[in-house]
Amino acid sequence: MTSALPLIAFKHVSKSFDGGRIHAVDDVSLEVAEGEFLAIVGSSGSGKTTLMRLANRLIAPDAGHIAIAGEDVAQVDPITLRRRIGYVFQSGGLFPHMSIKDNIGITPRLLGTPAKEIAARVDELLDLVRLDRKQHRDRFPHELSGGERQRVGVARALAAKPRIVLMDEPFGALDPLTRDALGDDYRALHRKLKLTTIMITHDMTEAILLADRIAVMRSGKLVAEGTPAQLSESNDPYVGELLGTPRRQAERLQILLPKDGATPQGGAT
Ligand SMILES: Nc1ncnc2c1ncn2[C@@H]1O[C@H](COP(=O)(O)OP(=O)(O)OP(=O)(O)O)[C@@H](O)[C@H]1O
Numbered sequence: 729m730t731s732a733l734p735l736i737a738f739k740h741v742s743k744s745f746d747g748g749r750i751h752a753v754d755d756v757s758l759e760v761a762e763g764e765f766l767a768i769v770g771s772s773g774s775g776k777t778t779l780m781r782l783a784n785r786l787i788a789p790d791a792g793h794i795a796i797a798g799e800d801v802a803q804v805d806p807i808t809l810r811r812r813i814g815y816v817f818q819s820g821g822l823f824p825h826m827s828i829k830d831n832i833g834i835t836p837r838l839l840g841t842p843a844k845e846i847a848a849r850v851d852e853l854l855d856l857v858r859l860d861r862k863q864h865r866d867r868f869p870h871e872l873s874g875g876e877r878q879r880v881g882v883a884r885a886l887a888a889k890p891r892i893v894l895m896d897e898p899f900g901a902l903d904p905l906t907r908d909a910l911g912d913d914y915r916a917l918h919r920k921l922k923l924t925t926i927m928i929t930h931d932m933t934e935a936i937l938l939a940d941r942i943a944v945m946r947s948g949k950l951v952a953e954g955t956p957a958q959l960s961e962s963n964d965p966y967v968g969e970l971l972g973t974p975r976r977q978a979e980r981l982q983i984l985l986p987k988d989g990a991t992p993q994g995g996a997t
Pocket residue numbers: 745746750751752770771772773774775776777778779818
């Protein structure tokens with residue numbers, strides 16, 4: 729049987745902390761195909777960030793392997809890995825003392841890209857994430873709104889033209905409209921740049937709307953994975969619980985926001 733090599737493969741990966749007392753990631757196997765958009769959903773402390781940090785070699789697994797395009801990341805030089813994988817940090821992670829252009833250009837600079845090329849790339853990236861070049865280039869992170877900072881985080885992750893982008897709760901602390909707009913914009917970028925994306929989110933509705941496939945983590949374990957339709961057939965009670973919110977929202981919205989201005993069910997006229 730011939731099957732395409734997954735671009736990212738976690739094979740029986742485990743990672744514990746505190747001398748083995750905390751099993752942050754517990755025997756997780758997961759594959760992501762080239763071009764796929766995978767969301768990882770799970771409650772706080774379920775091991776999502778740890779799994780991502782393992783992929784980028786920010787930490788090393790206690791057991792198992794992570795392969796990128798068939799190559800064990802443990803064998804790949806971290807600088808090369810950084811070029812291949814863009815990372816959007818959970819807290820935004822911009823350097824407060826650096827201007828926006830320096831924040832975005834940091835990886836190319838570490839890779840030895842000439843200054844003129846970096847400047848051109850920074851402008852291109854500002855356009856890409858829909859921030860005004862002149863207005864934002866020389867500002868500092870504290871002079872930007874939360875949504876603008878997240879856009880800079882995405883631009884920085886894309887600076888070295890990676891094939892893979894890992895995003896840790898990228899749109900977490902934003903108002904719903906900004907979050908929705910950023911999510912849609914990122915989804916368009918994912919398609920346009922032919923990226924492979926893993927995005928962590930607490931929000932199952934966001935995962936369903938943005939991702940091709942969803943992986944559910946609980947207490948360090950991968951409890952389910954599949955398309956939204958596949959997940960809805962899962963017998964796992966935790967998955968059922970997670971899907972409950974978007975289901976209830978969808979039902980309520982259908983009643984409260986009827987199409988074509990029709991009268992809501994149970995309405996007065
Ligand atoms: N460097 C560390 N040292 C000790 N324990 C850690 C470390 N990093 C993570 N942990 C623990 O591992 C578990 C998983 O943490 P992780 O950050 O992966 O969770 P998460 O799913 O990303 O949670 P959240 O949604 O709150 O960001 C937690 O119990 C956490 O306290």
